[in-house]
Amino acid sequence: MSCQNAEQLARCLPAARRTRQRGAVLHVLVDCTEFVSAQQLHALITADGIAVGLTTVYRMLRELEVYDRVDVVRDEAGERLYRLRPFGGHRHYLVCRSCGRSRPVDAEVVEAWVDRVGETTGYAAVEHTVELTGICATCRPTS
Amino acid sequence: MSCQNAEQLARCLPAARRTRQRGAVLHVLVDCTEFVSAQQLHALITADGIAVGLTTVYRMLRELEVYDRVDVVRDEAGERLYRLRPFGGHRHYLVCRSCGRSRPVDAEVVEAWVDRVGETTGYAAVEHTVELTGICATCRPTS
DNA sequence: GTTGAAAATGAAAATCATTCTCTAATAGGG
DNA sequence: CCCTATTAGAGAATGATTTTCATTTTCAAC
Structure with a gap:
């Protein structure tokens, strides 16, 4: 199921190529039920044994944000937290x-x-x- | 009038001493009709010919925030903007x-x-x- | 007026999320 | 397999905010 969602998501983005890294970010993000920061997400992916650069995580999140696939929130420290948008609207x-x-x-x-x-x-x-x-x-x- | 407000404000804070710098920050802030960032506020004070450290400006704003005397907003870049709270409520x-x-x-x-x-x-x-x-x-x- | 302890100041360094830069890696069509 | 545009990512840069800490200042007591 999470694979499914990740695939669907990937298709919403304009990326020309599918890479191990992009896949990993989406895959882990799909499994997050709560808001996560870019850094946390990166840590989660790394914990899964997949090497992905922080830069790439930030890039993906920004992309998802541009295409309205994530809700973004700021915590008290001003850090941005992301979460996949469940349905259509925000x-x-x-x-x-x-x-x-x-x-x-x-x-x-x-x-x-x-x-x-x-x-x-x-x-x-x-x-x-x-x-x-x-x-x-x-x-x-x-x- | 702005003097008046600045004085009143000063009395709301727990500061034990009144200094030229604290006075300047409050005084300029009272005259701001729009939201300003800490840096802008610092520039305004400096432009008035009063030397105040950035640190002091940040300190004052945080203090005002703690005592609910300012409304705080974040601009698109995540920078914090402050504005004196006109009346009681936010x-x-x-x-x-x-x-x-x-x-x-x-x-x-x-x-x-x-x-x-x-x-x-x-x-x-x-x-x-x-x-x-x-x-x-x-x-x-x-x- | 002088004094001294506590409070306040501020320059510089530290922090830290995020972005930028630029080279290396590589996906994927031909 | 090869070529090339795309993607990745290490490291540097950015920039607002906070911390540090030595110095200055206030102000009540004398």
Whole structure:
């Protein structure tokens, strides 16, 4: 299944050649259920015994970003975290500040609000970034 | 008036001593109507003929951030931009990607949504970042 | 006015994610 | 198998932010 997804993904990108490295990045990324940084992803791939340069990982992630295949988030340090976009549209996530686990949240209200802001302010091409963090039930001290 | 604000601000911070540098940072910041980066702020202060170290500017901004006196935003490059928080609560802004000018937007809907997310997911201490960018009417090519 | 301890400053070095550069490797059509 | 455009990647560069630490400054007490 993850192979399948990786293949599908690869076909979405304009790359002219398929290489061991590109395959490895996609393959590992498909298996990530949580947001990962470029460095973490690189470490994961390396841990799989596949040698891939950091540069290549960054390149792939940027490419995936350009083609809207990943959601990108910034952690508190400003580091960028990536995660494959499950379906078509983009999602918003609620990330646990303690364990880092994330869950998608419904955001129609926000999307609608953003659209309305665009209309009422006269601003064009309004884009939005919405990031939510909290402490999940599991991480909460005592319940 | 800006003096007044600067003084008031200074009183909100826990600093034990008032120095020329701290005063200068606050004074210039009070006069900024738009978001500025630490570096820009430093340049502005320097342009005023007052010698202040970059370090001090960063320190002050971090302090203001800790005490919730500034709104912080990240530009496309990940650089942090600061702006004094006008009133009590925090605001959200719609920033023009072309000229950088920003305007506050009503965000009760988002605030309410965030609160609801916290309640329904069981996450505690939910915090949110909402950033909107667009192209303002003035910057739009031809109307 | 003088003093001294604590606070504040700032130049320079460190950090660190990300990007750039440029050469070597190689995929894949011919 | 060969050729060449594409891709890879090591290492240097970048640049915002933070840290370090020696020096300066504030300000309350004398």
